[in-house]
């Protein structure tokens with residue numbers, strides 16, 4: 001049965017999009033925004049490229065409900081799911097079941113904003129109920145230039161932003177060639193340093209959206225051969241064995257190992273599991289969690305890879321314990 005369409009809100013609700021390439025720092029920044037007291041009444045939609053969503057678990061300090069849109073990229077495979085999710089949120093809002101005053105969508109790292117905005121503009125109810133406020137694109141100052149050169153998705157994300165949010169500026173300054181590239185792709189976007197800006201001012205308060213409607217396009221252009229795989233571990237590994245497995249993968253396939261994130265328990269460390277992140281060649285320090293974020297206590301990682309078979313994951317983790325891993329394919333762009 002089709003649920004009835006909710007009433008259009010008295011005033012359209014601000015809707016902002018936070019995008020940026022895989023591992024550029026979207027979830028980290030969103031955690032900072034949502035930690036602001038003024039943002040407790042924000043509905044959050046998270047889209048991930050993979051059937052096992054982790055971001056909603058890794059998002060710190062979230063009291064509000066987070067709606068997950070996993071298993072595909074929001075600009076293509078799950079565009080209808082986005083429309084359905086927005087309808088669902090607006091229905092809850094109309095009934096007073098969920099109190100929020102604005103909506104933020106964190107896209108997958110491979111999404112392009114334009115088809116997302118098209119989804120809104122192509123639906124009269126959504127167009128009347130929501131006001132697109134700001135499109136913010138996270139740009140990793142360390143990897144940004146190389147990423148823009150290799151991935152058309154990153155170019156589309158930078159080109160459609162109202163604001164370019166520079167991340168990882170604690171690791172490196174904004175290089176002149178990256179600045180020039182961003183200026184060329186999007187001369188009117190505001191450049192913001194994520195570290196030096198009050199997070200409360202970045203996602204909302206942008207006024208009217210800058211991109212003219214005619215530029216919204218229904219289709220996304222993806223680099224081929226990108227797929228996400230989940231690797232679950234049947235037993236906890238030692239930290240050394242784990243680091244060696246990831247090291248083997250990075251050494252052999254670093255260029256095409258685009259993103260690794262996961263929640264992993266270790267045999268030689270008591271207490272909670274760790275949040276694990278790697279972005280292309282860069283491994284980040286594990287973040288130790290006090291406890292598992294949900295009832296599932298399986299160590300699990302998502303690998304987003306280009307033109308690589310899942311067998312390489314099993315091979316890398318199997319040294320010394322051939323049956324340790326199990327992989328599941330999730331999605332292909």
Ligand SMILES: Nc1nc2c(ncn2[C@@H]2O[C@H](COP(=O)(O)OP(=O)(O)OP(=O)(O)O)[C@@H](O)[C@H]2O)c(=O)[nH]1
Nearest residue numbers: 021022023024025026027028109167168169277284
């Ligand atoms: N040093 C430093 N590390 C950062 C910064 N922002 C993010 N990171 C790290 O970069 C890694 C990826 O950050 P996330 O916030 O998960 O990136 P994301 O864009 O949400 O990733 P996907 O959802 O997979 O596309 C994590 O290990 C973060 O701790 C930053 O400004 N400085």
